[in-house]
Amino acid sequence: MPLSAKTGQSPSAASAPTIDQATRRSRWLKQLHSWHWISSAICLVGMLLFALTGITLNHAGEIEAAPQRHSVVGQLPAAELAAVVQIADQAQAAPLPASLRQWLVTTRALAVPDLPAEWSADEVYLALPRPGGDAWLRIDTGSGEFEYEVTDRGWISYFNDLHKGRHTGTAWRWFIDLFAVACLVFSISGLLILKLHAVHRPAIWPVVGLGAVLPALLAILFIH
Template sequence: MAKKNAHYWYRTLHRDIAYFFLGLILAFSFSGIVLNHRRSIDPQEYTVNTEKIKVDLESDKSLWTPEYMKTLGATITEEPYRDFRDRGEAVRLYFEDAYATINVATGEGEIEYVRTIPVLGQMTILHKSTNTWWIWFSDIFGVAMLVIAITGMFIAKGKYNFKRRGLPLALLGLIFPFIFLFLIR
């Protein structure tokens, strides 16, 4: 049996790791593109119903404890309460499948009942998940992407190798991230 050279191992690692992570590569790529446009489309959820509300909101914000907001939330909806955010002139209460926005001065607002967009919504959640196991898995995925990128540099031989063709293209590809990082914010 012939000895397997480094080129063989670069190709094998590149191919097999890419095959293993293909689903995640596709999910991250597609949902990442959609997240880039989240100002024009919410890729995670859609509104199924909106209702006007009026509540007696305590004007002294120092009394806005999690317990107080949970009690207030129970007067708005039966949805399980999650959290709240003070947004200056408004306060937002978050529920399992809804959120309410209330004007601090008037106590008037609305509650939006939402549903997760099937598949796409779950894929976008992967970008923001803080689950410990997911963080470890996505760190492994990040290392795998580095291996795929590095081994990909050594797959082509001859006039299309990395040194002759890949390096100039890679340097050209670096220009755009640096333009956006340092010139266009």
């Protein structure tokens, strides 16, 4: 069998490392494609939501919103007022009594969460912020009169607040963190796939570079 002039090895032996490299490259490419499509499937709906709300947030001043307010005014029963006064004399930050929250649900259909309220000698105030709106409950500890008001700013404001994680709670904050990790996997696996294909596609790195340079130039030249 003839030997290679440079290595002194047969042609089949000289080409063996190249075959091994091709096998490893094919294995890595297959693995990266799996990570890429799985992460993209997980991120798909979230990326569409965040991209759409990015546009609405960027044009928030141009999108008209007509907040709708709804108020409920009433009088607490003597037993519930006594429970409120008892807590007001002892605490500066405590939730409303469970019996009062149950009474509000059954008689006025007002679901009040078990959150600390602001207590003073004259009144109890409970802020109830929420995505896309606001709400609050005020109780006069002297007369027992209460007022509840809820403000709804519409679906666009609701999804904008989801984008910002504003008044969304712990579960949604965890979702945003996990979604960000999935986006990192999607982006990094895509970058590595581009690297493996860049040998045969020389235009890849100029396009990637443009994606990095363009926002940097806009920030330097037009953001003050």
